[in-house]
Amino acid sequence: MPILSLSALKDGMILSNDAVDAAGAIVLPEGTILDTASLARLREAGVTRAAVKGRTTLRRRIAKARAQSAAGKPNEKPDHADAAVEDRLMRLAAMFARHRDDPLMRELLRIAILCAREGLVRG
Amino acid sequence: MADIDKVIADFGDMPTLPHVVARLTRLIANPNTTASDINKALSRDPGLTARILRLVNSSYYGFARRITTITNAVVILGFTQVRNLALTAFIMDNFSVSAASGFDMKAFWRHSIGTAFLAGHIGRGLGVKLDEDAFVCGLLHDLGKSVMAVKAPADVRKVLDVVGSENVLFYEAERRALGYDHATLGAALMERWNLPELMVETAREHHNPEAAGEGHRLLASVVHFADILARALLMGSGGDPLIPRIAEAAFERTGLNWRTVEAIMRRSTEEYAESDLFFA
Numbered sequence: 348m349p350i351l352s353l354s355a356l357k358d359g360m361i362l363s364n365d366a367v368d369a370a371g372a373i374v375l376p377e378g379t380i381l382d383t384a385s386l387a388r389l390r391e392a393g394v395t396r397a398a399v400k401g402r403t404t405l406r407r408r409i410a411k412a413r414a415q416s417a418a419g420k421p422n423e424k425p426d427h428a429d430a431a432v433e434d435r436l437m438r439l440a441a442m443f444a445r446h447r448d449d450p451l452m453r454e455l456l457r458i459a460i461l462c463a464r465e466g467l468v469r470g
Numbered sequence: 471m472a473d474i475d476k477v478i479a480d481f482g483d484m485p486t487l488p489h490v491v492a493r494l495t496r497l498i499a500n501p502n503t504t505a506s507d508i509n510k511a512l513s514r515d516p517g518l519t520a521r522i523l524r525l526v527n528s529s530y531y532g533f534a535r536r537i538t539t540i541t542n543a544v545v546i547l548g549f550t551q552v553r554n555l556a557l558t559a560f561i562m563d564n565f566s567v568s569a570a571s572g573f574d575m576k577a578f579w580r581h582s583i584g585t586a587f588l589a590g591h592i593g594r595g596l597g598v599k600l601d602e603d604a605f606v607c608g609l610l611h612d613l614g615k616s617v618m619a620v621k622a623p624a625d626v627r628k629v630l631d632v633v634g635s636e637n638v639l640f641y642e643a644e645r646r647a648l649g650y651d652h653a654t655l656g657a658a659l660m661e662r663w664n665l666p667e668l669m670v671e672t673a674r675e676h677h678n679p680e681a682a683g684e685g686h687r688l689l690a691s692v693v694h695f696a697d698i699l700a701r702a703l704l705m706g707s708g709g710d711p712l713i714p715r716i717a718e719a720a721f722e723r724t725g726l727n728w729r730t731v732e733a734i735m736r737r738s739t740e741e742y743a744e745s746d747l748f749f750a
Contacts, residue, residue, distance in 0.1 A: 359733040380733040442713045451716045458732045459702040467739040468704050
């Protein structure tokens with residue numbers, strides 16, 4: 348659950364706790380999906396930091412495991428995680444193959460790949 | 471095209487809507503109904519009451535405090551939403567087991583639940599009350615598949631064979647193998663159960679939302695898009711490993727941009743992790 352400064356908050360992030368102002372009043376509730384309007388509201392209320400749901404947990408886990416492995420501390424779990432992600436990416440590639448020329452489907456595939464790489468897709 | 475009434479007649483006895491769901495529907499239509507009346511109607515079915523409360527307390531609804539009574543649930547969610555949850559529980563209880571068809575019912579319902587979450591979020595951004603309609607229409611959009619799997623497993627095996635051998639979508643395989651598809655079947659069953667027209671029309675046209683009546687085209691577009699997003703997120707399975715093309719007019723009708731779509735997809739994956747709450 349990273350706590351980020353206002354400047355690091357981006358569209359699409361999700362608040363993992365209520366965002367509160369200096370007086371402790373709730374500006375945006377937990378679960379809010381940030382967009383341009385909600386970011387402006389945080390700025391206007393003087394909120395300087397907010398907690399958001401982790402987005403890169405799996406990537407970090409894999410990177411850490413690779414580092415461990417390079418240092419001679421093998422860890423099998425990340426290989427499984429890697430394989431699962433690869434499997435999902437292959438399924439997506441096969442699923443979308445017939446829609447290569449469709450711009451809407453290309454955009455959807457881009458997001459689906461992002462979600463799969465971040466471990467959000469569990470299918 | 472097959473005569474859908476004959477197809478349903480060949481299925482034999484179909485379950486009727488339980489008394490409590492039919493009674494809730496009548497109560498909702500009465501402007502003098504109170505939360506206490508709904509509570510009384512549901513109190514005759516403690517199992518259903520418990521399931522409704524479990525769903526209401528899931529992260530999809532995101533209430534900060536725990537809801538422990540049906541009266542509270544009605545006050546917070548509204549009459550229609552509570553009736554929809556009761557309807558959901560009934561359908562999932564009656565159409566969830568089909569060992570002989572080769573159709574993975576658990577994966578099927580997971581796909582439906584994922585579609586419901588996604589449709590609910592899309593609907594929430596589009597207007598008052600659309601989210602609750604979108605949620606239940608998303609959940610029941612493929613009702614025809616589950617009924618077919620339970621009532622005519624041999625037909626489903628034929629469809630799955632065509633999906634595998636011809637590499638086509640499930641509904642295309644249904645039309646080739648059986649002469650009808652699950653969308654037509656599901657809509658016909660919903661009509662028999664006197665469910666609201668928007669549910670019937672959305673189930674019938676979720677693969678072709680432009681064909682829906684003007685008053686239901688937006689909801690059909692939402693469910694059409696949510697169904698495809700659920701497939702892109704590999705949420706369960708609709709019976710084939712493919713994904714239909716997004717109907718451009720349907721996407722435009724929702725008014726969504728891709729940044730919002732991405733946020734909705736991310737949010738829905740978290741709720742999807744709790745999808746076991748829907749199973750009895």
